[in-house]
Amino acid sequence: MDFKRVIVLLLLAAFGCRQQDSIISPTYTIFPPQDSARLTLAEKWKAVKTPTPAIIQPIDQGWRYVAGINESLTDFEFPEWEQTEVLDLPHRVTLPNTAMWYQRLVVDPIDSSLLEVNADDGAQVFLNGKKLERLMDDRFYLTATAGDTLTIRVLNNAMAGGLRTVKLLPLANYRDYKNQLALYRKAGAAVNQVLRLSKPSAKAVEAASLLVEHPTIENITRVEALLSAYPVPSDPVLLNNKGRFELNWLSSGNGQATIFAGNDPTNLTTEFIVTAKQQLFRFPLEQLSNASFYRIRQLDTWTEVYEVPKMEQTAGPFSFTLWADSQGGWNTFSKLMSYTNEYDDKFSLGAGDLVANGSDSVQWKSLLTSLGLANGRFPFYLVPGNHDYDGYYDDLKPKNFNRYITTPSGKNYFSWQYSNCAFIALDPNEAFPIGFDASDQKQWLLSEIESPEWKSATWHFVVLHQPPLSQGWPGYHGDEVVRELLDSVYESANIDFVVAGHTHDYERLTRNYGNQQVNFLVVGGAGGGLEPEDDKSEYPVMDRLIRKHHLARMFVHGDSIHLEVKDPDQDIIDQFDFIKQ
Secondary structure (H helix, E strand, C coil): CCHHHHHHHHHHHHCCCCCHHHHCCCCECCCCCCCHHHHHHHHHHHCCCCCCCCCCEECCCCEEEEECCCCCCCCCCCCCCCCCEEECCCCCEECCCEEEEEEEECCCCEEEEEEEEEEECEEEEEECCEECCEEECCEEEEEECCCCEEEEEEEECCCEEEEEEEEEEEHHHHHHHHHHHHHHHHHHHHHHHHHHECCCCHHHHHHHHHHHHCCCHHHHHHHHHHCCCCCCECCCEEEEECCEEEEEEEECCCCEEEEEEECCCCCCCEEEEEECECCEEEEEHHHHCCCCEEEEEECCEECCCEECCCCCCCCCCEEEEEECCCCCCHHHHHHHHHHHHHCCCCCEEEECCCCCCCCCHHHHHHHHHHHHHHCCCCEEEEECCHHHCCCCCCCCCCHHHHHHCCCCCCCCCEEEEECCEEEEECCHHHCCCCCCCCCCHHHHHHHHCCCHHHHHCCEEEEECCCCCCCCCCCCCCCCHHHHHHHHCCCCCCCCCEEEECCCCCEEEEEEEECCEEEEEEEECCCCCCCCCCCCCCCCCCCCEEECCCCEEEEEEECCEEEEEEECCCCCEEEEEEEECC
């Protein structure tokens, strides 16, 4: 907890009797329960096992494999199979931005079943050349006879990709599993809500304990009824939506919320009504321009008191954070985000793979919850990566990214400026294989680097997910299509930094392009699984390569920038000073 928030809470304690809303403690807390009843409840729920499908038949042997050549998402032909190799799963190979084909004959008849495909990054499935219906995620409905041909086209935008597993599940078993999983998740949400309440009633704890012992719809409904007046909010996240800063927060309930604002944290009297759209609230920050503090109420739920962030740009020194590849590692990522309350950063940029599966809305909610640990104190500029797309490869539209995240342009590529720094964010994932020809990005980039804002800046940053140079994955040297674009403009555009992720480690390299010194940073250690410790490519040889989770910070002092990178234990793993040439 930072110093300013401590002052706020002390003021609330000292003057709590002056205003009704100030004497109401926050309804929910992120701290673990201290009373014995809830500690027992937490241990009981921890012991409950996640449902798994009852009968699964792996199909892991006898697959033919061939790599695709010059294929796009929709423009492709089925390969010739006569001289292809036969292999067993799992199969992965380092072939970024490539289609990979797998085929086998159906040996035994398959009746009304679910085919579950685990592939990097996504898969299309064909039976006798006809595309199968996708039920959800990478699960397909399948009925087949002996001698039919099953073909799977894997589309890899990661570094290594391929077909990990293929499993067959009777459709009736899958429906039972799906119902059990839905019941388990609803029960878990209800129990977690009781555990997080600052002051749960004995009746709610007792009902939740009964629910753990007997997870039925009736018991879930009973707990939900006791908690119906207490929707669970996330902490606010500050994002830029087409040039306007907005506070974003999630709630377990729809409807309306009220923001109470003012300059005295114990006397917040100005009210604003906010309406949720699919449990996501958005509120223009400009409406709080005359306030210093605010808190949110929805039904009987009260948040803590937050400080209103001041968005005036400083002419003096400032700092910001850089990270990428949180990618489902929420415990690590949340820990890193919680440290930002100790910093006085002006913004934070995330260079893609924000989630592990872009099609899963639960992961986007987890992302916003983790970002909320910064308490809306500064804006986030978030760039999509290959995992932030829907993962289906039926189309290439990051639907959930566009639903939960906003950008200064309303597109997946955008620019912004702060003080003497100019930033351009690119997204090559709009095409398969990745590139910049699917939109007007390339022409936009060429126009942007000629803009007065870019030319007048001291420092110039390009941010994107796939790095042009990387050593951290064996056989991968960075993405060629990114190199082709950026190599041609490094010197003319005076690009100082390229910030990326994709490789799950920390890397730093400085190179000269003519008279321009370019610094390459890979900050792909915000939570996703790290690359193997001893594996790396022969080239390019990075100046630093470290396999640890981390959060990077830059301290800008006019013509110099100090870089500091810390691991989750807050130990410095790298630091470097950049001086403007």
